[in-house]
Amino acid sequence: MSALTSRPTADNRLNAVNRRRRNAKRGWNLLGLLVFVLAAFPVYWMINTAFKPAKDSIDPTPHFFPWPVSLENFHRALNISDFWGPVERSLIVSASTVVIGAFIGLLAALAISRFAFRGRKIVIVGILTVQMVPLVAMIIPVFLLLNQIHQIDKLSGLVLTYLTFVLPFTVWTLRGFIVNIPKELEEAAMVDGCSRTGAFIRVVFPLLAPGLVATSIYGFIQAWNEFLYALLVMSQDHQTATVWLGTFTTQHGTEYAPMMAGSTMMGIPVVILFLLVQRKMAAGLTAGAVKG
């Protein structure tokens, strides 16, 4: 910018620039609010439908606010068909998957982040490639395999298949967290007389715990949300929650209002869990991707 411009003109220009900037900001904010409305609307519409009286949701003129608030849709969703059975099965499957996945995954993550050994790079590339295999394409042979080992319609069979997508992801994310813990800390503990295992348990593990929890919650959500394998592996009497919701029909056809109540009950806990870990996971997923 030219230093030669005389003072008053510079001030005027600054004012004009400021005004233009403020107007531009207002425009951007309006656009931002539009994005907010569009992104949030489906979530809002689900909650709105769930909480308004059932007859309001089949009014030709939509009611945009759940007034009066009513819980009848929730009662109906809980009473039409077994709700807690599927939820319990989903909880069992997701929890088992995550516990096993976190344990096995942690061991593997330690191996590839704290040891130098021949074949390490191949293992890493292998795990990354496995993560890319579209699970939809694997459904036929996995079904035949589960059929062979008598795991069809069993929760354990479902846990086994869920491990295939939870594991690679867990290993990769935990690796990211472990790499960020300075190994000098471990070395210091070992100099002070800790064994390697002792150093890990006393020094690394406490630092890793938050990352481990976040990864586990994320894995839990993924297992909880899975639909395709749950649909195929489990019979109608042993549905998981997603399949229960997806095939929710009554003798009156699709009743959307109780369905939205069911959706709310299934979706909101997941959203809350996700909010808890999202920041940590997003940082872990993108760490080091952009280098200045």
Added chain:
Amino acid sequence: MSAADTTTTQVPPPRRHSSPPGHGTGRARAARRRRFALGRAATPWLLLAPCILVLVLVLGYPLIKLGTLSFQDYKKPQLWGFKPATWVGFDNYQAILSDHEFWSVVVRTVLFAGSAVILTMVIGMLVALLLQRVSGWVRTLVNIALVASWAMPVVVAVTVFKWMFDSDYGVVNWTLSQLPGVDYTGHNWFASGPQGLSVIMLQVVWGAIPFVVITLSAGLTQVPKELEEAARLDGADAFGVFRYVTLPIIKPLVVMMTTLSVIWDMGVFAQVWLMRGGHPEPEFQLLTTYSYEKAFGVNDYATGSAIALLTVLLLLGVVAVYMRQMLKIGEVE
């Protein structure tokens, strides 16, 4: 992340003089060192064993099985073990590749996934750029909405979209009908394939955008402000700054997001299956549902496998680009 961060912990004690004197004789120390070296070679593999075992059993073996199945005759009798599977060479592939329906499914899938990826990336990038320019409170609001829609389970999101696009009581038909001269009352979005798939695509894009926006936003904050400022002073307009300064810096992220989106959008299954009540009509079939229907609808597991394998082959190129990018940015060291 460089190799130096991830290489092994060097064992310090033997060479350090800080170890207390009289700490074992020389021979004992040598023996311990030898044991340690041996342990060091085996430990990582022992740690990896359970993980590799599970992945080989439930992913490696089925992957091979997928290949062999596609060259066999495998239907209900073979599933129940009444008849052994017989090898039929390329018969399955020949049948599929000469089937017009298969090719129309391929074209439909590629169009669907391609448009979904382009929409996701373009809208995602625009929203990420917009978020840099809005006030803090607007950014917070948008972020909350994005994370909430990101977290929605696919099945839940699909049922909500189905409800919003319901022909009789859907809020979308009502809203469109409020526009002057437009009447969408009772309009059935799923009467035609292209329209129904557009609704499904809208749901897919809505669910995919948050991940892209949040990742790209994180990337954008790492673009040095001075560089953009310098370009602007040199007379570049907003688009020029984006095209020649911002984009090259976040390109690795963009490539990764795009490849991941391609893989995800080619794998769309639940959305179509659920929106069509478990029985997608022919004009709604994508490669995934087509393969599923061949296998579990008409019990032709071999043909289903061949279709699935062809889908994977279609995706291989994209996976290769992703892996190359991961190697390039040094994540894999």
